[in-house]
Amino acid sequence: MLRVSDLSISIGSPDNYIDIVSSVSFEIGRGEILGLVGESGCGKSMTSLAVMGLLAKGGPWVRTGRAELSGFDVIHAEPYERVEAGHGGIAMIFQEPMSSLNPVMTIGEQIEEAINVHQRVTGSRQNLTARDYLEMVRIADAAMQINAYPHQLSGGMRQRVMIAIALACQPQVLIADEPTTALDVTVQAQILSLLRELCDTLGLSILFITHDLGVVAQLVDRVAVMYAGRVVETAAVDRVFDAAAHPYTAALMSCLPDPAHRVRRLVTIPGQAAKPGQITKGCAFAPRCAYAVDICREDPLPYAMLADNHRALCLFPRGVVR
Amino acid sequence: MIAATRTFLVPFMRRPVAAAGLGILVLMIVTAILAPVLAPYDPSKIDPISRLLPPNAAHWFGTDQFGRDILSRVIYGARLALLIGVGVVSFALITGVPAGVLSALFPRFGRVMMRLIDVLMSFPALLLALGLIVILGRGVSNAILAIGVVYLTTTSRITYGLTLRLRTETYVEAANSMGAGAFWTIRKHVLPNLVSPLLVQASFVFAFAQLSAASLDFLGLGAPPEIPSWGNMLAEGRIFITRAPWLLFFPGFAIAITAFSLNLVGDALRDRLDPRFRDMLRK
Amino acid sequence: MIEQPLLDVRGLSTDYTAKRGGKTVRVQAVKDVSFTLAKREVLGIVGESGCGKTSVGRSIIRLAKPHRGEVIFSGKDIFTTGGDALKQLRLKIRMVFQDPFASLNPRRSIGDSIAETGDIHGLFASKAERHRQVQQALSNVGLDGSFAARYPHELSGGQRQRVGIARAILPAPDVVIADEAVSALDVSVQAQVLNLLADLRESMGLSMIFISHDLGVVGQISDRVAVMYMGRIVETAPTASIIEQPIHPYTRTLMAARPKPDPRIRIKAGIEIGEPPSQFERPAGCPYAKRCPLVTTICTTDDPALRTIAPGRLVACHNV
Ligand SMILES: Nc1ncnc2c1ncn2[C@@H]1O[C@H](COP(=O)(O)OP(=O)(O)OP(=O)(O)O)[C@@H](O)[C@H]1O
Ligand SMILES: Nc1ncnc2c1ncn2[C@@H]1O[C@H](COP(=O)(O)OP(=O)(O)OP(=O)(O)O)[C@@H](O)[C@H]1O
Ligand SMILES: [Mg+2]
Ligand SMILES: [Mg+2]
Numbered sequence: 011m012l013r014v015s016d017l018s019i020s021i022g023s024p025d026n027y028i029d030i031v032s033s034v035s036f037e038i039g040r041g042e043i044l045g046l047v048g049e050s051g052c053g054k055s056m057t058s059l060a061v062m063g064l065l066a067k068g069g070p071w072v073r074t075g076r077a078e079l080s081g082f083d084v085i086h087a088e089p090y091e092r093v094e095a096g097h098g099g100i101a102m103i104f105q106e107p108m109s110s111l112n113p114v115m116t117i118g119e120q121i122e123e124a125i126n127v128h129q130r131v132t133g134s135r136q137n138l139t140a141r142d143y144l145e146m147v148r149i150a151d152a153a154m155q156i157n158a159y160p161h162q163l164s165g166g167m168r169q170r171v172m173i174a175i176a177l178a179c180q181p182q183v184l185i186a187d188e189p190t191t192a193l194d195v196t197v198q199a200q201i202l203s204l205l206r207e208l209c210d211t212l213g214l215s216i217l218f219i220t221h222d223l224g225v226v227a228q229l230v231d232r233v234a235v236m237y238a239g240r241v242v243e244t245a246a247v248d249r250v251f252d253a254a255a256h257p258y259t260a261a262l263m264s265c266l267p268d269p270a271h272r273v274r275r276l277v278t279i280p281g282q283a284a285k286p287g288q289i290t291k292g293c294a295f296a297p298r299c300a301y302a303v304d305i306c307r308e309d310p311l312p313y314a315m316l317a318d319n320h321r322a323l324c325l326f327p328r329g330v331v332r
Numbered sequence: 333m334i335a336a337t338r339t340f341l342v343p344f345m346r347r348p349v350a351a352a353g354l355g356i357l358v359l360m361i362v363t364a365i366l367a368p369v370l371a372p373y374d375p376s377k378i379d380p381i382s383r384l385l386p387p388n389a390a391h392w393f394g395t396d397q398f399g400r401d402i403l404s405r406v407i408y409g410a411r412l413a414l415l416i417g418v419g420v421v422s423f424a425l426i427t428g429v430p431a432g433v434l435s436a437l438f439p440r441f442g443r444v445m446m447r448l449i450d451v452l453m454s455f456p457a458l459l460l461a462l463g464l465i466v467i468l469g470r471g472v473s474n475a476i477l478a479i480g481v482v483y484l485t486t487t488s489r490i491t492y493g494l495t496l497r498l499r500t501e502t503y504v505e506a507a508n509s510m511g512a513g514a515f516w517t518i519r520k521h522v523l524p525n526l527v528s529p530l531l532v533q534a535s536f537v538f539a540f541a542q543l544s545a546a547s548l549d550f551l552g553l554g555a556p557p558e559i560p561s562w563g564n565m566l567a568e569g570r571i572f573i574t575r576a577p578w579l580l581f582f583p584g585f586a587i588a589i590t591a592f593s594l595n596l597v598g599d600a601l602r603d604r605l606d607p608r609f610r611d612m613l614r615k
Numbered sequence: 616m617i618e619q620p621l622l623d624v625r626g627l628s629t630d631y632t633a634k635r636g637g638k639t640v641r642v643q644a645v646k647d648v649s650f651t652l653a654k655r656e657v658l659g660i661v662g663e664s665g666c667g668k669t670s671v672g673r674s675i676i677r678l679a680k681p682h683r684g685e686v687i688f689s690g691k692d693i694f695t696t697g698g699d700a701l702k703q704l705r706l707k708i709r710m711v712f713q714d715p716f717a718s719l720n721p722r723r724s725i726g727d728s729i730a731e732t733g734d735i736h737g738l739f740a741s742k743a744e745r746h747r748q749v750q751q752a753l754s755n756v757g758l759d760g761s762f763a764a765r766y767p768h769e770l771s772g773g774q775r776q777r778v779g780i781a782r783a784i785l786p787a788p789d790v791v792i793a794d795e796a797v798s799a800l801d802v803s804v805q806a807q808v809l810n811l812l813a814d815l816r817e818s819m820g821l822s823m824i825f826i827s828h829d830l831g832v833v834g835q836i837s838d839r840v841a842v843m844y845m846g847r848i849v850e851t852a853p854t855a856s857i858i859e860q861p862i863h864p865y866t867r868t869l870m871a872a873r874p875k876p877d878p879r880i881r882i883k884a885g886i887e888i889g890e891p892p893s894q895f896e897r898p899a900g901c902p903y904a905k906r907c908p909l910v911t912t913i914c915t916t917d918d919p920a921l922r923t924i925a926p927g928r929l930v931a932c933h934n935v
Contacts, residue, residue: 050773150891166664191798207884224874276806502717511705
């Protein structure tokens, strides 16, 4: 459905640039949910903004790569070309809801707007109203709340409004950037269940960015792990938990706090994340990697192909060599 | 300041129409400053022999009923236009911005202030300016004052609305929760965020000030007749409209193009602004 | 060990009035909430989205105006404090806001935002001192010193969130109200920040109200947990007991719904846990009655009060 290949996003000028995302490739099949996890600041949101064609002028820019939605390059197309080709079909749930909602429009108007956009693109009329979408995301008193302004809602309610707006676009592909961080676990379970249902019944494909490994385990089909602007591992979800191949993935898993045991100090990955442009040779994780050897710091790395669609950007993937 | 300059220039880079607007504005400023050098004649020099000449090689824009060179008068007229524009914009900003900001931050003061503004706004703009001139008397500075009061109302209204919105921004609330006083909030959070929308407002005020000033001149209530202003030229030339239309055409064109170019500048700036402010200014 | 509480919240109630389609409606966001916070204590607050957690925090720092109740901070009622005492109070109680992007002025650099409290109160002896403290604050939350010169839109979500924490703890406050303060961080950075907060608690005696939806994080950092539902506290207990043996039916649902990091437990389509409760019309009895598996007739008529059922453990339910 969505295929991103060799996507690099840079800051600076064309002759003096620093990559903040480098050579990212992944694909999402129809009805599939791909989880994107990784260290804070590793480029997850940038990747999704680029795929949406939403990188603002004067900021980071797409240096190389394509993102194809059913064969149509969505990155380099002007918005009207996307619409003409019938590919308005990607919607995004932004990471910080308050800053993405319009403060001077009621939430009903904003959902309505999304419904209208979808109607213009596809020409078909929906029989769902703003109120239906609010009910879908479990907002109480939907009939009254359509008249509310964003600042009158709680953080989690705003987040659900964002989800409602994205769903109202009836997309083929949904990019969800940490969409449930402000939701309690019961509401979150219902939202995740709704997304699962849309994938199963309508064939919606989702790129689901999250830090919550519990959500990853429950919801997604495959996982892509990012570190310092690169995808360092992709695998089916059970393999990520049971047979993580990249040392970063393994280290991340080991940081999961065990709720039954309270500890004095939580486990962290020692060292700091590499700054963009800091490490140009070899593996970006090498300075923090417990298994790194000299050659890890030298050559550009190849992806190690492991079992069934399992790739890791590592010379010594765990469980294979060691 | 650098940020302000950047917001000002970026919109023009890739928009030829807007760039043309900015170009005309710059041209006007240069003309006004260099008027003594550029003008071929003394604008007030009366020459009874060459009265009401149509445009020709010696007088490109022709001459008026006293034989004065119209080109020179139009060039000197740019000085007054610039003075009026700068004067009105400064007056409107210096009075309107504090009025708007303080009204928004201190609701009790604001209620009184905004009612007062409402009263002023209930008059048609030109009528209000006329009334003030009647009270103040004729003259350039009084014209600036009168037109300034008209645009003080809209400026303070816009500032008021924007500040009310800013006040509910989480970062302003955050500052309040740190113990920030009103002065701090205004200086660090309100004013920096007002710069770009007020830049737009200023360019529109500049444009409308031209039209208002010309109207006052035309009615004989603006600049005294001895000062070459575009409005005065229109007023004096109007009886010759059929015999010597160039008396009206050139100053009229100058007024129109100045107002038009400033509107283009304002539009370009507005389109570049934060979408939130764009929504507010549209109202 | 009975200490005089640092912060004592008594009977706090906060309403919002809002216009919805021409009608003025009232939302009882916080209803009769009481709790205490001792020095060095961390109180976790969990609860359904929209149940009033943020409103409790905003009421304490006086951004929302409660219509009933009092908050005593080191012996003084903060709602009647004014002038210089209030200004001092602002230094002592700090809040980390839920939406980090919105809480940073887009036109001020990160460094200026972090130093803002200090600048307002004139805490920095010199420019160099200010610079040093900002750098220190950034590195505390795992950010490189170069971030000070950047603007909020040039940061990732998790980086902005850490800036929010850095600016809250820079003036060395007594109480931090952390509203969903680590939700955008990966587990490793999250652990780093939680360790930092634990250190501050040891070294400076920092107390915290830690609002979070992540029960794992709440379990790690808090001493006691308060569970809120529809503006009320329905259960408070020491952390371990609430996680291992939740008593209130809502708490139990909450604990059971926690996603476990086990790919063999998958979410199913069509999970249904009953209608979300109305914010505008409170039912006569217990607000949870409509969804409660233990519901009896008394639940629909009487709103249960919080009662002590074990030392340090209060529950608002008729049937447990
Ligand atoms: N305009 C900019 N100029 C310079 N650097 C930037 C800019 N925008 C983003 N960055 C950097 O790019 C990196 C990637 O940011 P991105 O928002 O994609 O991270 P992320 O993976 O979504 O992180 P998080 O989980 O914290 O949201 C970050 O290190 C950020 O500091
Ligand atoms: N300014 C306001 N005007 C009207 N209603 C408001 C306002 N702020 C909050 N509310 C309402 O008060 C209730 C409680 O909101 P609050 O933000 O405290 O919830 P919360 O527990 O923090 O939720 P979340 O976990 O989703 O952030 C919500 O129903 C919300 O709609
Ligand atoms: Mg992000
Ligand atoms: Mg909240």
